[in-house]
Amino acid sequence: MSRSLVALSLAVLALCACTQNRKLWISEVGAQRLELYLDEPNGNALALGGQTLDWVAVDPMGVNAPQSGSIDLSGSIPGGGFVVLFEDPSGPAVGSTPATVNDFLNRPVPGLAVAPSALGPTDPALGYAFRVHGHEFRYVFPFFYTYDDTDDTVRFGPPGRPNIGGTFTEDGSLQPVNRTPTVRQTKGRTIRRKTTSPNGVDIPVDRDREADWQTDDESWGTAK
Secondary structure (H helix, E strand, O other): OOHHHHHHHHHHHHHHEEEEEOOEEEEEEOOOEEEEEEOOOOOOEEEOOOEEEEEEEEOOOOOOOOEEEEEEOOOEEEOOOEEEEEEOOOOOOOOOEEEEEEOOOOOEEEEEEEOOOOOOOOOOOOEEEEEEEEEEEEEEOOOEEEEEEEEEEEEEOOOOOOOOOOOOEOOOOOOOOOOEOOEOOEOOEEEEEOEEOOOOOOEEOOOOEHHHEEEEEOOOOOOO
16 A cells, blocks of 8 residues: 555544543432433434443441442443333443333333442432443444543532543532332432423423532432
8 A cells, every 4th residue: 555545544543533521411319229311313323332320338437438320231221211210129240231211200210220239329418429431443334433421510419529531510408318219109309400481392401510410309310
C-alpha cells in the first residue's frame, strides 16, 4: 500500500471516530427499583451493554461502614422511553437481564431484572449517590464508528452524602427521603424528576441539580 493511501486511510479513520454524549438519565429511585430515561428523539435507541449503574450508601454519623454496588446493564432503551431496574428473586447473581415489570396498575413496563438487594438499602438515615455512566464503542455502517458516552448522577439523604463522581448541584431539599414499595392499594413513595411539557408531552427535567427532583408517589414507566 502506498504511503499516500495509508495517510488517507488514517485521516479517514480519524474523521470517522467521534464521541456522542447520550442523554441517558436516572429518572426515578424507589425501594428495590430504579428507572432510566433516554431523552432523545423516538427514532433513536441506546444499547445499554457497556453502561454501568453504581451506587454508594453511607452513614453520616460514621457508625456503620459504607455500602456500595455496581450493576452492568443490558438490553436497550428507545428514545423517549423508560427502563426500570427491579430486584427480583430470580434475577441474575450479577449484572442484569431484560424483562418486564408491572407498574401500580399492573401494566407491563420494560425492565431489567437484578438480584435481590442489588440496588442497595433504603434506610432514610443514610446518604445516597447513584450514577449511570459508560463509554461504549458503536459501529456505524459502512466504515464509521463512534463512542456512546453517558453520565448522570443523583445524590440524596442527610448531609454527608457520598461523592460518586459526575455532576450534581445539591441544595439539601431531598431529605429525609422515605422510599417505600407498593403495599396493596397504596402506591410506593420515590424520588423522581420534575417534568416539563414543551410540546404538550411530559418529559423529565435535567439540569444536574437537586432542585430538579421531588419526592412523590411512584410513576414507573411514565414521566409523572
